[in-house]
Each structure stands twice: as C-alpha cells, then as structure tokens.
Amino acid sequence: MLRRKLFNSIDLFYGIRNIQRLSSGRFLTYKLKHTLVVNKREIDNEKEIKNSQDINAFTYRTHTCGELRPMHNGKSVTLCGWVQYQRMSKFLLLRDSYGVTQCIVNNNQINFNDVPLESIVKINGTVSLRPTNMINSKMSTGKIEVVIDKLEVLNVADKVPFNLRVHQKPKEQLRMQHRYLDIRFPDMQNKLRTRSSMLHNMRKFLIETYGFVEVETPTLFCRTPGGAREFVVPTHYPGLFYSLVQSPQQFKQMLMAGGVDRYFQVARCYRDETTRPDRQPEFTQLDIEISFTNLDHIIKMIDQLLYETFTKPLPNPPFKRITYTEAIENYGTDKPDISYDLRFKNVSHLFNNNDEAILSAFVLPYPAELGKLSSKYKDKIKELKQKNNVRVILNENVSKELSNDMKCQIQSIVGENKAFILALGDKEKVCTCLGEIRQQIAVLLQSKELIEINKDIEPLWIVDFPLFTEGDNGLETCHHPFTAPHPEDFHMLDSEPLKVRALAYDIVMNGNEIGGGSVRVHNADLQEKLLRMLNIDASKLMHFINALRSGCPPHAGIALGIDRLITIACDADSIRDVIAFPKSHEGKDPLSGAPNVITEDDKKYYHINIVK
Amino acid sequence: MLRRKLFNSIDLFYGIRNIQRLSSGRFLTYKLKHTLVVNKREIDNEKEIKNSQDINAFTYRTHTCGELRPMHNGKSVTLCGWVQYQRMSKFLLLRDSYGVTQCIVNNNQINFNDVPLESIVKINGTVSLRPTNMINSKMSTGKIEVVIDKLEVLNVADKVPFNLRVHQKPKEQLRMQHRYLDIRFPDMQNKLRTRSSMLHNMRKFLIETYGFVEVETPTLFCRTPGGAREFVVPTHYPGLFYSLVQSPQQFKQMLMAGGVDRYFQVARCYRDETTRPDRQPEFTQLDIEISFTNLDHIIKMIDQLLYETFTKPLPNPPFKRITYTEAIENYGTDKPDISYDLRFKNVSHLFNNNDEAILSAFVLPYPAELGKLSSKYKDKIKELKQKNNVRVILNENVSKELSNDMKCQIQSIVGENKAFILALGDKEKVCTCLGEIRQQIAVLLQSKELIEINKDIEPLWIVDFPLFTEGDNGLETCHHPFTAPHPEDFHMLDSEPLKVRALAYDIVMNGNEIGGGSVRVHNADLQEKLLRMLNIDASKLMHFINALRSGCPPHAGIALGIDRLITIACDADSIRDVIAFPKSHEGKDPLSGAPNVITEDDKKYYHINIVK
Known part of the structure; x- marks a missing residue:
C-alpha cells in the first residue's frame, strides 16, 4: 500500500499525453533514447536501453535516473538528481530529466527526513531487484530500486512556488515567473529536447545530404525599407543607430552573389510587434537560399x-x-485549415446577367443536420458581416431573402442534404468574410461530430500570390520588394501591376503559415524598377543593387518559422511552450522584468534623452 | 601556347597557400569533398570524386565546375557559373565555388565575346577529353573540357571594382565594401565552409556522442551587473530598454536549475567595445554548461x-x-605563446636578505648569439619599462649595474651561453613587463633563426586564477561574479580574499585566449555573499538567486570564442576573415554604412531624443 501511493505520484508526473506525443516520431534518433517519456515497449523490455550517446560522460554520476534495469542488479551506482518524493524516512524518489528511480534505506544511519522536496542529492548505492509483487510496470525503472549506501545533499531547495505535478500545473504567468522550475516538467523537457533534435536533423539533412553551408550573418545592420518595425540600437556615435534585422534577406542574397550557392542559417530575427498576440520580439527562422x-x-x-x-x-x-x-475562392484565406472538408462554391454567375461579374456571390455549404444556428453564432456572423461590409444570408433566411428559383439553383449546386450560407458583395470581402464564418461553422460541426477532422498533419503550398497589393499610398508588396514577378505576367507590370503574379510561395500546416519564400529578382534593373513602383528609396539599398549588378546568379529561397513549426511538432498550445525563456504578450521578460530603465551614464554614452 | 596562358590565370586563382591550408584537416569530412582546393591526390586520380552529398540537387545544373573527370567523357552536362576568363571567342573558363572548368566552342554560332567577366552563364555541353599535351595537371578538371552546345547569359555583370585574382587581392577596406565580390575568392569560400563544417562537427560531437541539448536563449534581456558595456534597445514603453546579452550566462545557469543538464548553444553575443581593435560588436561563442x-x-x-x-x-x-x-612567473601573461621556449627565472631570493620577498627580480634568459640589441629594440624596451614602472637591466649593462658576484650568481642560474634581461620591482609589474619584452625578443630571435618555433598548435590550459582583483572601488571579479571559489581557499574568503583562487580556467592557443569558464556558485547564500563583496546590487538578480534556491545542481561550463578559434583553424590574419559580413574597427558596416540616423517616427515611437 505504501508503494502504491508512491507510484501514484509517478503516474501523475509522467502524463499519458507525453507518451502519445512522441510515439510517432520518425527521425528522433538522438532524442528518443533519452526522453523522459515512459515508452511502453521499453518497460516490457528486460534489456538495457542501448544508448548511442554517453550521457554520463564528464559528470560524477554513473547512471541517469531513467537508466537502471534488472540487468544492473548488484551494481554499485552513483545517481544525482532532485528529491521528487520521500516517505517515512525509507523511500526516496530521485528524479532527473531522464526518469525517476526509487531509492531505499535499509538502516538508520541515513536520514533524509529533513531534506525538502526539489533538493539536489547525490546517492551512492547498490541496484537491487524489487520483489515481484512490488514491480511497477508503468515506470521504466520499475523493476529495480537502489539501496542507498551514502546520501549527500548537494543543494537544499527552499520551498518552491509550485509543485511539479503534471495535473496541478500552475497558470502560465506563474510558470513564466519561475521558468527554471517550469522547465523541470517532463513535457517542457520533451519540447526543448525535440526542438534541439529536430534542428539538428535539419542541419544534417542540409549539410550532410545536400552540401549546404551554414553562414552566420549580422543582426546589427541598417533598416530594411518596407516590412515590419525594426528595433533600433543606439551607438556611441551621436544620432546613429543600428537596426536589429527582421530577417537575413539582404545578406543571403549577397551570399548568392558571393558564390555561397547553398546557404542556410538557423537565424535569430527581430520584429517590434509586441502589440500582436502570440508574437515574440525575437524569433528563430530556418533561412535557406x-x-x-x-x-x-x-x-x-x-x-x-x-x-x-x-x-x-x-x-x-x-x-x-x-x-x-x-485558396481565397475555396477557403477565404491564404492559410486555410484543410484538416476538414468545407469549401465554398462560387455562385456569382447566378447573380450577374452578363459576363462581367460585378457582384460576387459565394456559398459555404455544410451538413443540413446542423439545423438552426444558435443566437450566439448568429451574433458572431453578424459581427463578421458588418466588419467585412458584405451581405450574408443564413440558411434559415434563404426562403425569405431569395427567390424560389434562385434558392433551387443554389441548392442544386451545393447538393442535397446541405445547408448553406450565402455571401454577396466585393469578391475579396465576400471570401474573407465567408472564410471567417467557415472557421466558426467548423468548430460547431466538430462539437456536434458532424464533420470529420483529419488528425494527421497535411502541409499545403500556396503559390501564385499577387506581386502587389493596393495600399494607402500606392502599390505595396505582398511578400517583400525582392520577389520576382511571374514571367508569364511580365507584360502587365506597367499596365496592370495588380494582376501580376509573384513567384512566391507559402507553406501552411493546419491553418498556420509555417514558412514562405520566393524566387528573387536577380536583375538589378528590374529590382530598381520594382523599388520605384513601390516608392522605396533605392539609395538606401545601393550595396544590395550593386551586388546584383556584380554577377549575381538567379536564386530563390525560403524561411521556415521554427517556433511555430516546433509548436505543431510538439502539439504545444503556444509558441511560448517551445521557447526556453519566452517574453510575455507585452514583450516583457517575466523573470528579470526587462525592459528596464537605463542609467544616466548609458544615456550620456548613447547621446539619448527619454521623452515622457 | 594559348592554353598555357589560360592556365596561368587558374594557377593564380587557386593559390598554393590554400592547398597547404587544408591538407591536414582531420575531421573535414563534409567540407573537403567540395572545397575549392585543388587536392594533389585528386588530380592524379582518374576516378570520379565520390560525393557523399548531392550538391546539385534542387538546381538546374547537372554538375559543379569542379566535378568533371575523364570518366564523364561524352556526357551531356549543364554547368552554371561565373565567367572567369575568356579568350578569342573560343575558350571560356567557367567558375563556381567548387572549381573551374574549361569550356570551348567548336562553331561560330556561339559568341561570348561581349559577355563581361564575372557574368553568370549557363552552359549545356558535352564533356570531351583534352589532347594529352593539353592536360593541365594543376587543375582538378584539367583532363577534360566541355564543348559548348548552348550558352545562356543569365545575368550580365557590370565592371567589377576588383578582379578575382589571388595575387592581386585588394586592400581590406575595398574588399569589405564589396564583400559579395570578396567572398568569391577561394580562400574566403574555404574559410566560410570550414566555419560551417567545424561548427557542424562540434554539434555532432555534443549531440550525437554526448547527448547535449542545444537551447536557444534570448538576446533581448536585462543588464547583467559587472562585465562589458551592453548595447541597449529602446522599447515603446517610455524609458524602458532591453539590453543585448553579452553572454547567455544567466540563462544557462537557470537551465541547469531547470534540469537541462547538458546544455550548449552556438550563441550570438553582443558587447559595445567598438573602441577595442579586432573586436566585433556581435560575436559567436560555443556556450556549454x-x-x-x-x-x-x-x-x-x-x-x-x-x-x-x-x-x-x-x-x-x-x-x-x-x-x-x-603562467605569470614564467611568461608574464595569462595567455602565453608557448610555441617557442623562452621562460623567466625567478631570482628574487638574490635580492632579498630575509624570507619575505619585498623586491621581485626575474630574468629572461635568451641565446647569447643574439648579441647586442639594436637601438630600435632598446627603445621599445625602454618604453615598456617606463609603462610598467620597473627597473630593467639589459644584458650589456649587467656588468655596469650589478656587482660581479650578483652577475655570476644569475649567470649560474640562467646557464652558460645565455644572455639575460633582468627586471626588478613589484612582482606583477616585473612579470608583465618582462612578458612584453619576451614577445619582442622572440620576434628578434626568430628573425635570426636563433629560436625554434613549433608550427603545430599546442593548446594550453591556465587554471587557479585568483577569484578577485583589487579595483578602484574595492574587490572586482577576475572572471565573473558567478565563479566558485576554490574549496581549499574557502577559509580565506573573509580574511584574505585576494589570496582566494577561483575554480576558473582559460584555454589558450599560441598566445590567444580561445575560451574560458568556471565552476559556478550553486549555493544561493554564497552567491549573495560574493555579490555583496563585489558591491553588486543583488536585487537586480533576484530571479537568478531564486533559481539557485529552487534546487540547483552543482554545475560548471565554458565558452569558446568561435570567431577566434576559426581564425586559428584557417590561419587567417584577422577574425574579420572568418566572418561573412564583419564590421569595421569602428563598428561600422562597410556595405550599408550602418549605423544610420533614424526617422522622427522612430524617435517618437521609442520616446527618445538625440543629445548632440
């Protein structure tokens, strides 16, 4: 009974979610060997886990707390770790990031009664088989225990602000304030280790299989015209500032001009977008060209x-x-979630008497079993309708608002047993609005199990983006000013620039944009023309234009958002869960309280004054 | 004859220095296959270079310009690259970062007369064996040529500011201004590729062999008390700034508290030390804990x-x-160059009548064959003597300034056939001064071939640093405030702190410090005591102290300076040669001119004013 109780805490600690999370990993060769996860096959396996890595080298432990098996019976071992649990001065659960080992005392010489939980101890002991009825099949080390010969407290822990019990996880704010505690949770360990191993496998793919060269480029640079707001960094030259790069774009293109023909970098990038949710002021991208x-x-x-x-x-x-x-005509967004099958139908032809479609009309068909929408959903749709300034006709209002003939025609297009929502107006607005309604309807259908959700991840490429969009002050770029126009549309560059497609591409996973890139302009004259069209002062980019003019190969590239990609790979709730030390929504560091005031000496040195 | 001339340019391009530079590489498995270097064994080898990497994947070339061999005879190939040289509308040397291939035209349809050097062309052609008398044994592709079927100019180059001829390398300033051209030089390509492959091999060592986890830590953080000046980054919160981290020190220690027990990171670090030569405002360190x-x-x-x-x-x-x-008593520096054998002898006992050595006296013995020092060297020594405020007696003045008895005693210590320089005064100053003289004498001895220089690199560890040094305002730390005192000296912490050794270590290569680290303080009380002794406000470090108090394992670590390490690995003249886009001495970006002025909008957004 005593042992039973002990094991409950382990079961809580090693939550079932983690097991599922990793069992499907295909290329986690380095990681899987040392994860915290209790792998079911492992438990049934009498053999020692054959580690390809020497995880105990350069330390004074002989084994991790997840490593001992019946084959170690009788062996003298040294374990180091955290006191996870102790009871009746007899049992001590010792934890590290590789597992938990039960240690016991057989004499009265060793007393750990007063050692607080989460203290660090070093144990010399002897591996012993547990009696058959005491075996814990849910614990990777559940067939053995370590009889303590010597116990040394290496560092006593104060009372910690929260316990490390998976099912009592504290709120995010508290976790962030004590991140050094939070990352002791097995799921956090898994996420950090998955991140490391996935990036390493990406490097191996690029370097070893395909001969890429990783080049580190500066982060202190000049402002790139267009794009996000860039942090500025004062220097001791009065009035002169660096900008923190928002991406290595210019550098990687100059590397192409320089003959580094297969470049990549796991690059730290900066954007001052603290006002947008789920964004970090610094983030990581896998940058390839x-x-x-x-x-x-x-x-x-x-x-x-x-x-x-x-x-x-x-x-x-x-x-x-x-x-x-x-993407727009089927899903109303350029990052559609295609894990469920809900697509629009274009019915504009029904509403236009001649070929030129002035009025756009799209319908979103959905299973009629859903029935009437609740007023909560109707309110949401009303909101979206007003925001986008389009006319929306709900299924239940169709008879009221459309002629019977029109209703029949649409019904024949969407098919029997389908209800539909119709939106009318400007095409872009109609599709955007219907795309937002689609997401709402999908949630509703899912809650009533009227739609099948594909749990597998299906990456989706979006291509043929427009090169330009119409901004308040003329043309704006959809991707960035270095994107090549589609050669088939080149003739429209002057006459109908908004119709010109770009050689740009995005990759989307379950409704999240995880990367994007383009074929770049390699011709200096074309680049200068595009900058002129975009009203960007080319004089700030002369080094870049000169690089194109110096014999620059045609080139193309992409950047993958690593934080988001790992978030999806780990089934994490937020990118903050796959970043060791994330900032809060407001861009603040929950540990140190940064940003902080600076000294008068700093202000003097950097020639700046604060304007309140 | 025509062909002869052509090859001269290749020989110039692929300088002999590069061959030597890489032939000794032991672990360059990924790099060596695709370097620009003409490897002699390769030239004699009829076989195709067996590439483990698919270097042509995801491109429209079939081969690189360094890849074709007699075994490809008759094959249709597509090559892309830079026009390195062309002559008489017949021969075209096509270059990429893997080598040079000679292409020829056998008809009048193809004309590349007007194509400027350094333009980018794509060539479809057929591999053909060269006549035996035309084989160039210095060129890896010297046994074949490509008969051009089709030539396409992909991008025309303007006149470039300098030619890519190894023996006409332009001055550094011009190279930096046109870095995209400069990195086309084979030695620059080698350096960037060596850097990539060495870092990859380090990652493999750490992750695959020893189970380390790479964790990315923030660069936007709070100021770390003590240490170098940190760049500040204004935020849109009035008066609040991030600091750019000078190292991930705090984060890696918090990771230890968090159970990431084998951490590393190839970390970007920032120090505002633009006034010191050979420093970059941002640099890379391999950070391990x-x-x-x-x-x-x-x-x-x-x-x-x-x-x-x-x-x-x-x-x-x-x-x-x-x-x-x-180190101090033998070489007068904590980063001695031990590639030559010149060491001091301590002769203080000769100048002190009792046990307590008030006056320190050290001699630097050197081969007497050197004879009298020239006035140039004497002036240098005089300068050093005055700077360090010590008494220095040159060998030629010994008879004049010392008693005969003293002279004989010293001579018997340094040995026959040795001249010596004696320095007297405060021990630290004497050794520092003599250490600087040692470097001067070594240059002199080397120029006269009177001393043997070990060309091999011999790394050297320096241990047992003092924990504290005496600063203007009391105790200062020698390493950083998180360094553990030597346990044997613990009893002197209060009574004689300057005598306490630190558990710190530096690694030196040929007189360059390439890394350093320490065992860290893991006990919160001790950490607070040390901060008090150093007059550092602990309230700014509460998150860190709390991490130590939450159950933090004993830990230790190190950081290697990657820029300097690669500089030595590549025999480069300066760290700027192993950084793709370095800043100038003054911290300026030679390409874009950064740092620059910022906009009024930026000043408003960040609530700052410039004080001129």
Whole structure:
C-alpha cells in the first residue's frame, strides 16, 4: 500500500499525453533514447536501453535516473538528481530529466527526513531487484530500486512556488515567473529536447545530404525599407543607430552573389510587434537560399526536408499545392485549415446577367443536420458581416431573402442534404468574410461530430500570390520588394501591376503559415524598377543593387518559422511552450522584468534623452 | 601556347597557400569533398570524386565546375557559373565555388565575346577529353573540357571594382565594401565552409556522442551587473530598454536549475567595445554548461571536443595545464605563446636578505648569439619599462649595474651561453613587463633563426586564477561574479580574499585566449555573499538567486570564442576573415554604412531624443 501511493505520484508526473506525443516520431534518433517519456515497449523490455550517446560522460554520476534495469542488479551506482518524493524516512524518489528511480534505506544511519522536496542529492548505492509483487510496470525503472549506501545533499531547495505535478500545473504567468522550475516538467523537457533534435536533423539533412553551408550573418545592420518595425540600437556615435534585422534577406542574397550557392542559417530575427498576440520580439527562422534554382526545386526541397525531419508522420511528398486564388475562392484565406472538408462554391454567375461579374456571390455549404444556428453564432456572423461590409444570408433566411428559383439553383449546386450560407458583395470581402464564418461553422460541426477532422498533419503550398497589393499610398508588396514577378505576367507590370503574379510561395500546416519564400529578382534593373513602383528609396539599398549588378546568379529561397513549426511538432498550445525563456504578450521578460530603465551614464554614452 | 596562358590565370586563382591550408584537416569530412582546393591526390586520380552529398540537387545544373573527370567523357552536362576568363571567342573558363572548368566552342554560332567577366552563364555541353599535351595537371578538371552546345547569359555583370585574382587581392577596406565580390575568392569560400563544417562537427560531437541539448536563449534581456558595456534597445514603453546579452550566462545557469543538464548553444553575443581593435560588436561563442560535474571533467570534454573537431592536428589529450601563477612567473601573461621556449627565472631570493620577498627580480634568459640589441629594440624596451614602472637591466649593462658576484650568481642560474634581461620591482609589474619584452625578443630571435618555433598548435590550459582583483572601488571579479571559489581557499574568503583562487580556467592557443569558464556558485547564500563583496546590487538578480534556491545542481561550463578559434583553424590574419559580413574597427558596416540616423517616427515611437 505504501508503494502504491508512491507510484501514484509517478503516474501523475509522467502524463499519458507525453507518451502519445512522441510515439510517432520518425527521425528522433538522438532524442528518443533519452526522453523522459515512459515508452511502453521499453518497460516490457528486460534489456538495457542501448544508448548511442554517453550521457554520463564528464559528470560524477554513473547512471541517469531513467537508466537502471534488472540487468544492473548488484551494481554499485552513483545517481544525482532532485528529491521528487520521500516517505517515512525509507523511500526516496530521485528524479532527473531522464526518469525517476526509487531509492531505499535499509538502516538508520541515513536520514533524509529533513531534506525538502526539489533538493539536489547525490546517492551512492547498490541496484537491487524489487520483489515481484512490488514491480511497477508503468515506470521504466520499475523493476529495480537502489539501496542507498551514502546520501549527500548537494543543494537544499527552499520551498518552491509550485509543485511539479503534471495535473496541478500552475497558470502560465506563474510558470513564466519561475521558468527554471517550469522547465523541470517532463513535457517542457520533451519540447526543448525535440526542438534541439529536430534542428539538428535539419542541419544534417542540409549539410550532410545536400552540401549546404551554414553562414552566420549580422543582426546589427541598417533598416530594411518596407516590412515590419525594426528595433533600433543606439551607438556611441551621436544620432546613429543600428537596426536589429527582421530577417537575413539582404545578406543571403549577397551570399548568392558571393558564390555561397547553398546557404542556410538557423537565424535569430527581430520584429517590434509586441502589440500582436502570440508574437515574440525575437524569433528563430530556418533561412535557406539556393543559386541556379527555381520555384519547383525549392518546394521539392522543403517537402523532403519536412518529410525527413518532422517528428510526426506527414503524407508522402509532393505535398498539396493550390494557387492563392484557389485558396481565397475555396477557403477565404491564404492559410486555410484543410484538416476538414468545407469549401465554398462560387455562385456569382447566378447573380450577374452578363459576363462581367460585378457582384460576387459565394456559398459555404455544410451538413443540413446542423439545423438552426444558435443566437450566439448568429451574433458572431453578424459581427463578421458588418466588419467585412458584405451581405450574408443564413440558411434559415434563404426562403425569405431569395427567390424560389434562385434558392433551387443554389441548392442544386451545393447538393442535397446541405445547408448553406450565402455571401454577396466585393469578391475579396465576400471570401474573407465567408472564410471567417467557415472557421466558426467548423468548430460547431466538430462539437456536434458532424464533420470529420483529419488528425494527421497535411502541409499545403500556396503559390501564385499577387506581386502587389493596393495600399494607402500606392502599390505595396505582398511578400517583400525582392520577389520576382511571374514571367508569364511580365507584360502587365506597367499596365496592370495588380494582376501580376509573384513567384512566391507559402507553406501552411493546419491553418498556420509555417514558412514562405520566393524566387528573387536577380536583375538589378528590374529590382530598381520594382523599388520605384513601390516608392522605396533605392539609395538606401545601393550595396544590395550593386551586388546584383556584380554577377549575381538567379536564386530563390525560403524561411521556415521554427517556433511555430516546433509548436505543431510538439502539439504545444503556444509558441511560448517551445521557447526556453519566452517574453510575455507585452514583450516583457517575466523573470528579470526587462525592459528596464537605463542609467544616466548609458544615456550620456548613447547621446539619448527619454521623452515622457 | 594559348592554353598555357589560360592556365596561368587558374594557377593564380587557386593559390598554393590554400592547398597547404587544408591538407591536414582531420575531421573535414563534409567540407573537403567540395572545397575549392585543388587536392594533389585528386588530380592524379582518374576516378570520379565520390560525393557523399548531392550538391546539385534542387538546381538546374547537372554538375559543379569542379566535378568533371575523364570518366564523364561524352556526357551531356549543364554547368552554371561565373565567367572567369575568356579568350578569342573560343575558350571560356567557367567558375563556381567548387572549381573551374574549361569550356570551348567548336562553331561560330556561339559568341561570348561581349559577355563581361564575372557574368553568370549557363552552359549545356558535352564533356570531351583534352589532347594529352593539353592536360593541365594543376587543375582538378584539367583532363577534360566541355564543348559548348548552348550558352545562356543569365545575368550580365557590370565592371567589377576588383578582379578575382589571388595575387592581386585588394586592400581590406575595398574588399569589405564589396564583400559579395570578396567572398568569391577561394580562400574566403574555404574559410566560410570550414566555419560551417567545424561548427557542424562540434554539434555532432555534443549531440550525437554526448547527448547535449542545444537551447536557444534570448538576446533581448536585462543588464547583467559587472562585465562589458551592453548595447541597449529602446522599447515603446517610455524609458524602458532591453539590453543585448553579452553572454547567455544567466540563462544557462537557470537551465541547469531547470534540469537541462547538458546544455550548449552556438550563441550570438553582443558587447559595445567598438573602441577595442579586432573586436566585433556581435560575436559567436560555443556556450556549454553541465550539471553534476567539476573542473577536470570540463577540461577533459573540451580537450576531446577540440581534438576531434579542430581542422589542424593537435597533440593527444590531455592538453598541457599550468596555473595562473606559473603562467605569470614564467611568461608574464595569462595567455602565453608557448610555441617557442623562452621562460623567466625567478631570482628574487638574490635580492632579498630575509624570507619575505619585498623586491621581485626575474630574468629572461635568451641565446647569447643574439648579441647586442639594436637601438630600435632598446627603445621599445625602454618604453615598456617606463609603462610598467620597473627597473630593467639589459644584458650589456649587467656588468655596469650589478656587482660581479650578483652577475655570476644569475649567470649560474640562467646557464652558460645565455644572455639575460633582468627586471626588478613589484612582482606583477616585473612579470608583465618582462612578458612584453619576451614577445619582442622572440620576434628578434626568430628573425635570426636563433629560436625554434613549433608550427603545430599546442593548446594550453591556465587554471587557479585568483577569484578577485583589487579595483578602484574595492574587490572586482577576475572572471565573473558567478565563479566558485576554490574549496581549499574557502577559509580565506573573509580574511584574505585576494589570496582566494577561483575554480576558473582559460584555454589558450599560441598566445590567444580561445575560451574560458568556471565552476559556478550553486549555493544561493554564497552567491549573495560574493555579490555583496563585489558591491553588486543583488536585487537586480533576484530571479537568478531564486533559481539557485529552487534546487540547483552543482554545475560548471565554458565558452569558446568561435570567431577566434576559426581564425586559428584557417590561419587567417584577422577574425574579420572568418566572418561573412564583419564590421569595421569602428563598428561600422562597410556595405550599408550602418549605423544610420533614424526617422522622427522612430524617435517618437521609442520616446527618445538625440543629445548632440
């Protein structure tokens, strides 16, 4: 009974969610050996886990707390770790990031009664088999225990602000304030270790299989025209500032001009977007660029890279590819969640008497079993309708608002047993609005089990983005000013620039954009023309234009958002869960309280004054 | 004759220095296959270079310009690259970062007369064997040529500011201004590729062999008390700033408290030290930390890491280890160059009548064959003597300034056939001064071939540093405030703090400090005591102290300066040569001119004013 109780705490600690989370990992060769996860096969396996890594080298422990098995019976071992639990001066559960080992005392010489939980101890002891009826099959070390010969308290812990029990996880704010405690949770350990191993496998793919060169580029640089707000860094030259790069874009293109024809970098990037939720002021991207390549090559490479390094099963490449127009006309967004099958139908032709579609009309068909929408959902849809300034007709109002003939025509298009929501107005607004309604309806359908959700991850490429969009002050770029126009649309660059497609591509996973890139402009004259069209002062980019003019190969590239990618790979709730020390929503560091005031000496040195 | 001339340019391009530079690489498995270097064995080898990497994947070339061999005879190939040289509309040397291939035209349809050098072309052609008398044995592709079927100019180059001829390398300033051109030089390509492969091999060592986890830590953080000046980054909160981290020190220690017991990171660090030569405002360090370890374990790990990943042969580990006191008393510096054997002798006992040595006296013995020092060297020594405020007696003045008896006693200590320089005064100043003189004398001895220089690199550990030094405002730390005192000296912490040794260690290569670290304080009370002794406000470090108090394992770590390490690995002249886009001495970016002025909008957003 005593032992039973002890094991309950272990079961709580090693939550079932973690087991599922990793069992499907395909390329986690380095990670899986040392995860915290209790792997079921492992438990049934009498053999020692054969570690390819010498995880105890350069330490004074002989084994981790997740390593001992019946084959170690009789062995003298040294374990180090945290006091996870202790009871009646007899049992001590010792934890490290590899598992938990039960240690026991057989004499009265050793007393750990007064050692607080989470203290650090070093135990010399002898491995012993547990009696058969005491075996814990849910614990990887559950067939053995360590009889303590010597116990040394290396560091006493004060009372900790929260206990490390998986099912009593504290609120995020408290976790963040004591992140050094929070990352002791097995799921946090798994996430950090998954991140490390996935990035390492990406590097191996790029360097060892395909001969890429990792090049570190500066983060202290000049402002890049257009794009997000960049942090500025004062220098001791009065009035002169660096900008923290928002991406290595200019550098990687200059590397192409410089003959580093297969470049990548796991790059730290900075954007001052603290006002947007789920954004971090600094983030990591896998930045890739290749010379003498094209759109199809890049897409093929990323397909292969993700297929081989992602920790969850992905469909066989090539991954699905749709155009931007298809994405908008079917899902109302350029990052559609295609894990459920809900698509629009274009019924504009029913509302326009001639070929020129002035009025756009799209319907979102859905299973009629859903019945009437609750007023909560109607309110949401009303909100979206007003926001987007389009006319929306709910299924229940169709008879009221449409002629019977029109209703029949639409019904024949969406099919029997389908209800539908109709939106009318400007095409872009209609689709955007219907896309937002689609997400609401999907949640509703899912809660009533009227729609099938594909739990597997299906990456989706979006291609053929427009090159430009219409901004308040003229043309704006959809991707960035270095994106090449589609050669088929080149003739419209002057006449109808908004119709010109870009050689740009995004990759989306379950409704999240996880990467994007483009074929770049390699011709200096074309680059200058595009900058002029975008009203960007080319004089700030002369070093870059000169690089294009110095003999620059055609090139293309992509950047993958590592924080988001790992979030999906780990089934994490937020990118903050896959970042060791994230900032809060407001861009504040929950540990140190940064940002902070600076000294008068700093202000003097950097020639700045604060304006309140 | 025509062909002869052509090849001269290749010989110039692929300088002999590069061949030597890489031939000794031990672990360059990924790099060597694709370097620019003409490897002699390769040239004699009829076989195709067996590439483990698919270097042409995801491109529209079929081969690189360094890849074709007689076995490809008759094959249709597509090559892409830079026009390195062309002559008489017949011969075109096509270059990429893997080599040079000679392409020829056999008809008048193809004309590349007007294509400027450094333009980018794509060539479809057929591999053909060269006539025996036309074989160039110095060129890896020297047995074949490519008969051009189709030539496409992909990007025309403007006149470039300098030619890519190794023996006409332009001045550094011009190279930096056009870095995208400069990195086309084979030696620059080699350096960037060596850097990538050495870092990859370090990651493999740490992750695959020893189970380390790479964790990315923030660079936007709070100021760390003590240490170098940190850049500040204004936020849109009035008066609040981030600091750019000078190292991940606090984070890695919090990771130890968090159970990430084997951490590393290739970390970007920032120091505002633009006024010091050969420093970059941002730099890279390999940052490592381990729990449950000690000084010997860390040293052993780094020995092994360097032995297995450094591109030049190193002696078998363990590498030499001396104490700080030995370093000072023998070489007058804590980063001695031991590639030549010149050491001091302590002769203080000759000048002190009792046991307590008030006056320190050290001699630097050197081969008497050197004879009298020139006035140039005497002036230098005079300068050093005055700077350090010590008495220095040159060999030629010994008879004049010392008694005959004293002279004989010293001569018997330094040995026959040795001249010597004597320095008298405060011990630290005497040794520092004599250490600087040692470097001067070594240059002189080397120029006259009177001293043997060990060309092999011999790493050297310096241990037993003092924990504190005396500063203007009391005690200062020698390493950083988180360094553990030597347990044997613990009793002197209050009574004689300056005598307390630290558990700190530096590693030196040929007179350059390439890394340093320490066993850290893991006890919160001791940490607070040390902060008090150092007059550092602990309230700014409460998150850190709390981490120590939450159950933090004993831990130790190190950081290696990657820029300097790669500089030595590549025999480069400066760290700027192993950084893709370095800043100038003044911290300015030679390409973009950064730092720059910022906009009024930025000033408003960040609530700052410039004080001129």
